[in-house]
Amino acid sequence: MYDVAIIGTGPAGLSAALTLKLHDKQIIWFGSADMSAKVEKSEKIANYPGVGMVSGHELNEKFRRQAAEMGLACVDKKVTTISSMGESYALLADNEMYEAKTVLLATGVVTGKTFAGEAERLGRGVSYCATCDGFLYRKKTIAVYCADRRYEHEVEYLAGMAEKVYLNTLYKDSGIDLENVEHVGPIREVRGDTFVESIVLHDGREIPVSGLFCLRNAVAPTQLIPGITVDGAHIVVDRLQRTNLSGCYAAGDCTGRPYQLTKAVGEGNVAAHSILEYLSGAE
């Protein structure tokens, strides 16, 4: 069993990982080894103390180097469900199970809007996890929204199950070229009386489907971990980065504004110290 599972390799996750590693904790760290896509895409960063004026790419490169130098490795799997087991948490990542005494959510914030009709049909034709729910759509027609190239293997997995896949990708030049996959434009809405029956594209075209998979970088916190208290899109935490769930902490953009890397590293640091206290039995 791990001491800590950290979800997210942005600045908050890195900050916590560095401190926890220095204290010899057993860490499993989920996320892309590319670290922060958001930092990477920043043109210039001027208000992060100690690094001067840098490009996001340069800073993210420093992040990657520091993680490597500290012997920190990321597990590039997508955590889709976290369940409390009483004294520990079980995490499902790409259909594998992990167990940890504490969890740090550093997942970033879902900045992309969800589709109209999506939330109401979650678990009724809308799914965020290809490997969890894909088998339900064997020989059926489904739609897939893919927000990041790193989920293309999930699209392929779904295409192997389904009769037909209507695919919309957030990025250009998708690498998916399969007979039963049809690329379509942006999705506007998902419809259906109780279960999903169709999607509507921005151009007004309505396509009958039995299911919609949304493969995004960030899953809504309440989907990820049942029972967590949120305020809109944000996880509610106190000044020690504690959520309402014992042993579960959150840091970075997922806890609210300002969406700044400097805030994120600070919260990751505080969360790490709270976790150390919790693990020592002091809390």
Added chain:
Amino acid sequence: MYDVAIIGTGPAGLSAALTLKLHDKQIIWFGSADMSAKVEKSEKIANYPGVGMVSGHELNEKFRRQAAEMGLACVDKKVTTISSMGESYALLADNEMYEAKTVLLATGVVTGKTFAGEAERLGRGVSYCATCDGFLYRKKTIAVYCADRRYEHEVEYLAGMAEKVYLNTLYKDSGIDLENVEHVGPIREVRGDTFVESIVLHDGREIPVSGLFCLRNAVAPTQLIPGITVDGAHIVVDRLQRTNLSGCYAAGDCTGRPYQLTKAVGEGNVAAHSILEYLSGAE
């Protein structure tokens, strides 16, 4: 009138100053241009994301360079009193008055203990401000506790007023060599029925004095700004770094543990954004 007065040139103050400067706010920034004495003295720092493994001196040097590159200058004066004027704050620093719409307390935490009997006699023979209260001790015998070489000019000022000064310095090799100044060992206690009557040294020696000046880097928050809510040595803030006083914010060690530079920069960043919102009238 300034938009913001920042008290403290440690990581929290710097972080806030960088962000506020980027937003073209008029800043007055009080503290030593040497920046953080605490960072400077750190042997190795490994858990601050983006700079790898550095010595405190190296990192503090980066802080100084970044502040200079951003055109940020410090005013090396000690703020001793902050008073609310309704819509703004008045700050007294080395007997000069400044006015600002908002205040950020990034003062660090008083880690050195106060002397036994000190708190009860504040304003009754105990003073934290040489230039404010020195004239009260003209031709009298006083004791001075000097925690930092940068306050030696205050000791000299006091020696020019008083008949005799018993001086204890926290550091070695004090530069003070005056006829009426006697160097003594560490102070343990200050005594007196209502007003100060004597100090007691660690070696048990009791010396009659009319006043005791404590020249420390950090002044207790409640002394600095009347009416502020504290919890022990810490200023109480919410997740947006707001204190109980409208327009007054706090960040860094002064708000509580963990006493970590990464936490401090995060809080400085959040405070800066809260101040921007306040100044825009949105709060």
